[in-house]
Amino acid sequence: MSLKIKSNSHFDTISVIQEALLKWYSNNGRHNLPWKVNDIYKIWISEIMLQQTQVKSVIPYYQKFIQKYPTISDLLKAKKNDILKLWSGLGFYRRAENIFKTCEILKKKHNGKLPVNYDDLILLPGIGKTTASAILTFSGNGAYSILDANVKRFLSRLLRIENTTKNNKYLWDYSTLLLPNDKASEFIQAYMDIGSMICTPKKPNCGICPVVKYCISHTKGFLNSNEINKPKIKENNIWVMVLVNSKNQFFLESVNYNGLWRGLYSSPLFKNYGELSDWIKIHNIELNKEHTIWKFVHHLSHIKFSFNVIFYKVKSNKKISLSPDNWYNLSNIEFGMPKYQNKIIDKYKSINDYN
DNA sequence: TATTCGTGGCC
DNA sequence: TGGCCAAGAAT
Incomplete structure (x- = not known):
């Protein structure tokens, strides 16, 4: 893969960006989100709820859900309608169905617990690449990178390539390349926080961005590429x-x-x-x-x-x-x-x- | 691969 | 204030 980050030494640049993001996250990141806990079950629920849904909207639903089902064994006893009732108003109701389906699979195949390896986890309904990576990395079961909307926007601007689906593979490779093996959990959270707090869709706050020096868009100008592939209403x-x-x-x-x-x-x-x-x-x-x-x-x-x-x-x-x-x-x-x-x-x- | 999944925050 | 967009996945 060719690295587009401007530098004489690509690998030096990678470690500099890693350290800059981690330091920024340590000082400015979102450390107090309710799902920042050492419990893969709660992390799973939060990651499903957070799919295409803003943090602010998720928090009350997450809290009600965990209050009713504090552990995975509590949830395994739930009926589908119980889960859908807790989900009503949050949208994308297939996610609630998939949580119920997952419970059935866990009871049959995984001894009532979530698997802690990537290959088994991604087979579960509603869990794709980003969700599987986030669940495992946040729960301390490996170092897997992500490509959610935040990371896609951040990296596509950093590299100055169009933020489109045809660049997904390139961006996935780059997201993985940039991930440090140690502090992977902090790093993917830093990825998302910088996307949602600094590298925002409109009016990004480049003045306080810790990696503005390495951002090609900031030097050469931003691409306005978000108009493509918008389905008509x-x-x-x-x-x-x-x-x-x-x-x-x-x-x-x-x-x-x-x-x-x-x-x-x-x-x-x-x-x-x-x-x-x-x-x-x-x-x-x-x-x-x-x-x-x-x-x-x-x-x-x-x-x-x-x-x-x-x-x-x-x-x-x-x-x-x-x-x-x-x-x-x-x-x-x-x-x-x-x-x-x-x-x-x-x-x-x-x-x-x-x- | 392009659509189809909801709802609300945000400006 | 109407339109954009969100911790994506399934098909």
């Missing part, structure tokens, strides 16, 4: 039939929307009004003056949903044919709900003086 309509009975119970069912919000529960969803119309006919529901409509917009990273919500109070004397098993009191729900459902419930409460 689709716009979709979605219809929701919100049914509430006389006991203030909500009719909820498992979400089935092309895999979106899988495993969570919500009021029945429909792709268009026709599907909703068919559904209410089948269940002998007639819309009349008892219903109200509410529209709101709910953004995902790749879809802009325009929600069309019908609130409908079900009277007990009607011939409506709805399964008696799907009515739930909001106070003791044992599964997770998508964020839009919470918005809908909040709206219902504000309309109906619900308590």
